[in-house]
Amino acid sequence: MNLLEVRGLTTAFMTGRGEVNAIEEVSFSLKEGEILGIVGESGSGKSVTALTVMGLLPQPPARVAAGEVVFNGQNLTRMSDRDMQRIRGPGISMIFQEPMTSLNPVFSIGDQIMETIAAHERLSQADLRKRAIDMLDKVGIPSASKRLDDYPHQMSGGQRQRVMIAMALACNPKLLIADEPTTALDVTIQAQILDLLMDLRDEFGMAIMIITHNMGVIAETADRVLVMYAGRVIEEAPVAQVFDRPLHPYTRGLLECVPSLTEDKPRLVAIPGTLPEPARRPPGCRFAPRCSHALPACSEAIPGLELLEPAHAVACFRAKELAPA
Amino acid sequence: MAGVAFRRLLSAIPVLLIVSLISFGLMRLIPGDPAAAIAGVSATPAQIEQLRRDLGLDQPIYMQLLDYYQGLARGDLGKSLLLGKGVFAATMERLPVTIGLSLYALVFTLLIGIASGIVAALRQNSWVDQAAMMFAMIGISVPNFFLGLLMIILFAVHLGWLPSGGYVAFSQDPAGWLASTTMPAFSLALLQAGLLARITRSSMLEVLRQDYIRTARAKGLPQRKVVLKHALSNALIPIVTVVGIIVSLLLSGAVVTEALFSLPGMGQLLTQAVLSRDYPMVQGGLLLVTTFLVLVNITVDTLYAVLDPRVRYE
Numbered sequence: 249m250n251l252l253e254v255r256g257l258t259t260a261f262m263t264g265r266g267e268v269n270a271i272e273e274v275s276f277s278l279k280e281g282e283i284l285g286i287v288g289e290s291g292s293g294k295s296v297t298a299l300t301v302m303g304l305l306p307q308p309p310a311r312v313a314a315g316e317v318v319f320n321g322q323n324l325t326r327m328s329d330r331d332m333q334r335i336r337g338p339g340i341s342m343i344f345q346e347p348m349t350s351l352n353p354v355f356s357i358g359d360q361i362m363e364t365i366a367a368h369e370r371l372s373q374a375d376l377r378k379r380a381i382d383m384l385d386k387v388g389i390p391s392a393s394k395r396l397d398d399y400p401h402q403m404s405g406g407q408r409q410r411v412m413i414a415m416a417l418a419c420n421p422k423l424l425i426a427d428e429p430t431t432a433l434d435v436t437i438q439a440q441i442l443d444l445l446m447d448l449r450d451e452f453g454m455a456i457m458i459i460t461h462n463m464g465v466i467a468e469t470a471d472r473v474l475v476m477y478a479g480r481v482i483e484e485a486p487v488a489q490v491f492d493r494p495l496h497p498y499t500r501g502l503l504e505c506v507p508s509l510t511e512d513k514p515r516l517v518a519i520p521g522t523l524p525e526p527a528r529r530p531p532g533c534r535f536a537p538r539c540s541h542a543l544p545a546c547s548e549a550i551p552g553l554e555l556l557e558p559a560h561a562v563a564c565f566r567a568k569e570l571a572p573a
Numbered sequence: 574m575a576g577v578a579f580r581r582l583l584s585a586i587p588v589l590l591i592v593s594l595i596s597f598g599l600m601r602l603i604p605g606d607p608a609a610a611i612a613g614v615s616a617t618p619a620q621i622e623q624l625r626r627d628l629g630l631d632q633p634i635y636m637q638l639l640d641y642y643q644g645l646a647r648g649d650l651g652k653s654l655l656l657g658k659g660v661f662a663a664t665m666e667r668l669p670v671t672i673g674l675s676l677y678a679l680v681f682t683l684l685i686g687i688a689s690g691i692v693a694a695l696r697q698n699s700w701v702d703q704a705a706m707m708f709a710m711i712g713i714s715v716p717n718f719f720l721g722l723l724m725i726i727l728f729a730v731h732l733g734w735l736p737s738g739g740y741v742a743f744s745q746d747p748a749g750w751l752a753s754t755t756m757p758a759f760s761l762a763l764l765q766a767g768l769l770a771r772i773t774r775s776s777m778l779e780v781l782r783q784d785y786i787r788t789a790r791a792k793g794l795p796q797r798k799v800v801l802k803h804a805l806s807n808a809l810i811p812i813v814t815v816v817g818i819i820v821s822l823l824l825s826g827a828v829v830t831e832a833l834f835s836l837p838g839m840g841q842l843l844t845q846a847v848l849s850r851d852y853p854m855v856q857g858g859l860l861l862v863t864t865f866l867v868l869v870n871i872t873v874d875t876l877y878a879v880l881d882p883r884v885r886y887e
Contacts, residue, residue: 304790329796337793344791349784354806354881363802364792399882415792 249321251422251455252278252301252340256315259300261526262308268526269313270296271479275553278423283449283456285470285487287463287502289523293479294459298425301457302342303332320422337368341416345428347408351400357384357411358396361418368419383414386451388444406437413444417452427459442468463506467491475499478524478534481553485560495562495571498535533565541566577878581871588867589860593645596859597638600852607654607850628654630852641856650857655849660857663842668861670740671831671838674761675823677754681762682769682819687812689766690773695800697778705770712767717826721760721833728756738835757834761826765819772815776808783807810881817873821866 257274260267271293278284286294299305301317303324317324319339324332336342344350352360361380365371371379377396384392387410400408409429416424426445430438446469449456458469466473466487473490475483475498483496494500504517521538524530530537532547539546546565553563556571564570608625609616616624625631629640644651650660693705729737735756741749780786781804789803828840839862846854878884 302791304787333793333795335793336791341793342791344784344788346784350788352785352789352803352807353883354810355803356882363794363798367792367794367798401883412788415788419793 250277251280251282251320252457253318254297254301254315255318257297257300257312257317258314259296259305260311260313262311263527265527267311267313269479270310270526271300271476273315274476274479274481275315276474276481276484278455278457280422281449281453281455283458283469283471285466285473286457286459286476287461287466287473288476289461291478291523291525292476294461294476295427296479297476298342298427298457298459302336302340302425303327303329304342334368337364338419338421340423340425341419341421342425342427343409343412343416343429345431347405347412347432350412351408353400356397356399357403358398361396361411361415364415364418379418380414383418384411386417386448387411387414389414405433406441409433409437409441410444413441413448417448417454420452421454423455423457425457425459428461429458430465431460431462438465445469463502475502478529479526480534480550480563482535482563483561484553485557485562489557489560493557493560493572495556495560495567496535496564497539497541497566497570533563541570577884578871578875581874585867585871589863592863593641593856593860596856597641597852600847600850600855601634603847603850605850607852610849611654641853645860650860651853653846653851653854655846655851655854660853661861663854664839664858664861667837667839667842668865670836671824671827671840672865673743673750674754674758674827674830674836674838675820677758678762678765678823678827679816679820681759682765682823683816685762685766686769687773690770691777691800691805693770693774694777694781702774706774709767709770712763712770715763717760717764718829718833720763721757721830724756724760725834738833740836753834753836757827757830757836760833761823761830764826765822769812769815769819773808773812776811777804780804780808806880810877813873813876813880817870820869824862824866 254277255275257271258269259271260269274293274297276284286297288294296305296310300310300312301319301324312325315325319335322335324335327335351357358377358380361383362376365376365379381392381396384395389395389407389410395403400411403411413429424445429445430441433441442465445456445458456469458465460466470487473483473485473487474481475490475496477498483490483494483499485495490499491503494503498519501517501519505519519538524534524537530547532545532549533539533542533551536542536546543566551563551565553561554567555561556567606621606625608621608628608630612621612624629637632640641651650664652658653660653663656663689705689709693702696702725737728735735752739753741753743750786799786804789799794803824839827838828844830836831838831840832844839858843855843858845851846858
């Protein structure tokens with residue numbers, strides 16, 4: 249059985265111009281201990297997907313218009329908020345893009361880690377403290393017992409992200425959602441945080457859903473990758489296949505945008521045009537207006553996600569003919 | 574934290590100096606002769622002249638000022654011209670009435686203002702929000718003496734639940750004190766409560782959008798804890814600043830309210846003193862009220878450091 253099963257998920261937002269789908273018919277699954285990368289530009293629906301799974305979108309204006317999220321055999325989309333509180337933390341937990349603002353400035357980090365554990369387990373104050381120190385140790389905060397009483401403003405961005413990770417893992421979740429966990433950090437710190445996540449995955453054995461716009465992060469961490477564009481999944485495959493044989497023109501474009509140290513590319517290629525706003529998405533294939541291979545038919549119907557090769561699905565009418573030999 | 578309080582105490586000294594100078598100067602700018610006022614209409618010019626000399630008012634102004642500051646340096650606020658007793662003693666009889674009334678009104682303000690602000694923010698744009706903000710608007714718009722009159726008509730005249738005026742000291746009879754101050758305190762509080770409700774609402778809305786609130790939810794904390802611990806503790810920081818201002822507004826509003834409900838407070842004392850040109854009483858009374866206000870603001874600033882660790886460590 250899969251740990252997480254997302255089927256046909258559509259999340260809509262009420263806006264001034266009526267209801268708009270932020271994500272549409274998103275389906276994927278995640279096995280225990282697996283690392284799934286979700287990649288796409290800003291506005292492609294990665295974060296909305298994650299927040300819908302967590303049930304953290306404010307309703308209204310957001311609404312799950314269709315589909316379901318099944319976690320560990322339980323349908324989260326039909327769950328009351330009170331029941332959802334029991335899932336968040338020990339079931340699924342999440343770290344965010346902005347470590348500078350994701351911690352509450354007026355409480356010590358120890359307090360914030362301890363209250364997470366206390367919300368889900370009955371422990372004495374002394375045991376809570378011990379667990380919190382232990383977690384800070386595990387995420388590589390030196391002299392953890394002293395730092396426990398520090399406030400967020402006394403720490404650097406990298407340290408705060410470590411504290412966020414300690415907090416997210418304090419209840420030993422089965423799934424960790426990492427929403428752009430390194431985007432706001434310095435390049436050197438980025439690598440440290442990714443290494444830390446990989447080490448902790450080996451130690452805690454949780455599954456990870458890592459959201460990023462950075463193909464390099466995907467290459468380094470993920471087992472499988474989901475490419476999103478304008479609210480839809482357009483390609484899904486094991487990570488090696490996506491890098492070796494990208495089947496969707498958009499994925500190929502994304503990979504060409506990655507600068508390489510070894511290959512001799514005269515110039516970085518950029519995908520022409522911009523991602524359409526949710527309210528102004530074109531009919532048919534969402535990528536067609538920017539695609540150099542688009543045919544008139546591409547603008548008439550939305551291509552579905554189809555398995556073209558084993559474990560490699562793509563949503564493109566011309567994927568087969570365009571596939572590299 | 575002690576450092577913050579100490580720095581504020583030091584900065585209070587020039588404030589008090591300036592206030593004492595202003596009250597001294599203003600009183601002497603008002604036309605009218607205290608000696609004539611005290612001696613009464615039937616006094617002869619010679620009697621008035623004699624009284625003026627006795628009170629030291631025949632001295633040039635700079636001598637009077639010097640005299641005043643010499644007295645202050647000794648901790649002596651002087652004697653009231655009208656009451657014939659020390660300014661400090663006279664103030665201490667009346668100030669507790671006003672402070673008690675203002676603090677009682679502050680309790681109403683905080684309870685009504687903060688609670689309705691939180692509820693309105695949590696239900697933004699719902700009917701609850703709109704009703705709360707409408708009442709806040711009414712509270713802000715209705716003058717407190719008018720509200721006081723309406724309350725007297727309803728609760729004292731028609732229902733007979735509460736006395737229409739008069740004062741019972743808390744030390745004598747706490748229940749009697751409550752009965753005599755509840756209407757004045759409530760009518761005094763409503764305006765400030767309306768103001769505070771609006772400020773609390775916008776402060777809460779601002780905080781509820783923050784990333785750390787999403788983090789608190791993502792950890793699986795119950796809604797109660799997300800709102801009352803994580804959101805309110807941050808929303809309170811701007812609110813506390815406003816509370817310092819609210820206390821001073823309550824104190825000045827108390828003057829009118831005291832007159833309406835015939836409470837023997839500072840308002841009555843100072844109004845009388847101004848009308849009869851009781852120089853020492855006005856100067857000393859104002860200085861003591863200012864001292865109280867300065868202490869309130871120091872407490873508020875210190876509270877700021879308690880609430881916000883970023884201030885504490887600066």
